[in-house]
Amino acid sequence: MKPIRRRTLADHARGFLRDWSLPRQLRGESPYSDAAKSTGSAKLRPRLEEADKVGTNICPYCAVGCAQLMYAKDGTLIHVEGDPRSPINQGTLCPKGAATFGWLTSELRMSKVLYRAPHADRWEEKPLDWAMDRIAHLAKRTRDETFVHKLPDGTVVNHTLGMASLGGATLDNEENYLIKKLFSGGLGMVWIENQARV
Template sequence: MDLRGLIGRWPVIRQLRGEDGRGSAARSARTDALRPRTAEADTVARSVCPYCAVGCGQLVYAKDGRVTQIEGDPDSPISRGRLCPKGAASKQLVTHPGRQTTVLYRRPYGTEWESLDLATAMDMIADRVMATRRETWQETVDGKVVRRTLGLASLGGATLDNEENYLMKKLYTALGAIQVENQARI
């Protein structure tokens, strides 16, 4: 290509010729090749940001079962498509290479962590809940029927919605716990 043709392709020269900067003068082959990060997704799921009690709506884009992008949901009446910096970076919760993907357990008085499969960990939790309930159950107190345990309590997180808090309350009430609270702010 000759020097005159090369100079004529510069955006400043094209702008000086009368082409405005919003059109072809501001475009390049690389710009034309760019595609949205969401274009390749084969599924989109609606979700809620896990960080605080606001409950901003999110759209989770995935391809081949792997999360590729998380963006604000414009249909959310709470956030109307906006996310704070933490919410905008929430993709890292599931894709960061340092994410813990196994259950770690440190035995009482132990100094090292060991990996457990999820089924074993869930069985251990269930066994401990039932043992605590059995050991701390009170049928009566001062002759009054109470049918409770003071050995179990629940504090729900601020990101739980009303439905999740309702289910937790039902579970812990069924177990006999009376100390059930949540941090719901919405």
Template sequence: MTVNRRTPGKRLRSFLRDWSLPRQMRGESHKGAAARSSASEQLRPRLEEADKVGTSICPYCAVGCAQLFYAKEGQLIHVEGDPRSPINQGTLCPKGAATFSLISNPDRLTKVKYRRPHGTEWEEVPLDWAMDRIAHLTKKTRDETFVETLPDGTQVNHTLSVASLGGATLDNEENYLIKKVFSGGLGMVWIENQARV
């Protein structure tokens, strides 16, 4: 087994040769070779390995910051702001910058969980079953509580038993459709959006 035993003098000379500050003090430009070191020469951009780049919108608030998603072999490796966006111009707030953790967290729920009435345990159910159940219960509640006219004869055609709270990342077109379907189609009165920035 060979042990690399450099003398303190050799280590100091190597350090002074490799460290940028002494070279800058000797007059080398901090923008050129003086800024490089043997360690920095070996560094590679982490995004260089990406084989696919996609775009998305940050899921956290109503600002709608654009994001770039970098993937390698189908696995997300990085998320950053999209500099082409007129909204965020490549920047992200701390929540948006943490989107990578949101997506890649091993504790993130990826299956639909359902707890039956009076149940104590959560069970996994298919997404189609959950969507059908939500639609069935919404229609059932709406039909049971729908009011066509008030006692004085005023026509209202509404239900006060179902409400909608929209997400912050819904765009204008989605909110328009929600309002039309929920208000006009189902007669819902309580329609709100939690976009508060």
């Protein structure tokens, strides 16, 4: 094992003289480029040098619509920052937007489906496919039990009042579109709402 040698006063002095910018500036080197270099600065690397992927994102919190840049390495998110090109945020983010990386990487995120059986006192983990099949079965059962084709006066209504959906203001337009299309146009649900009202 290599013995540890503490830096002596002479080492510090040599280091200082080597990195001292003033003599180089007096020799005519620019204080903004060559004369600004030091042993420390030579070791600096770009913060995102190792990113192998960058994408544009839109801040997932409020409706101002700040643009973000997202960097990943080997399929793992490594950094999120404001997109300087955006005419809305010009690279800035607020405390929530700046927490986007923390949101995506939060230790409280789930990665498994949790299921609570009727009257049970605990969650259990379930396979995603099982849950999707069960949900489809329940949705069909409730729809079939509650569907109204016609009112007593003969008016065709083709609806069910027995199922509801809540949410959408945090989702993509494409997601809202499929929710409305399936739940309203396909299943006949009328209780479809989100955080907005008009």
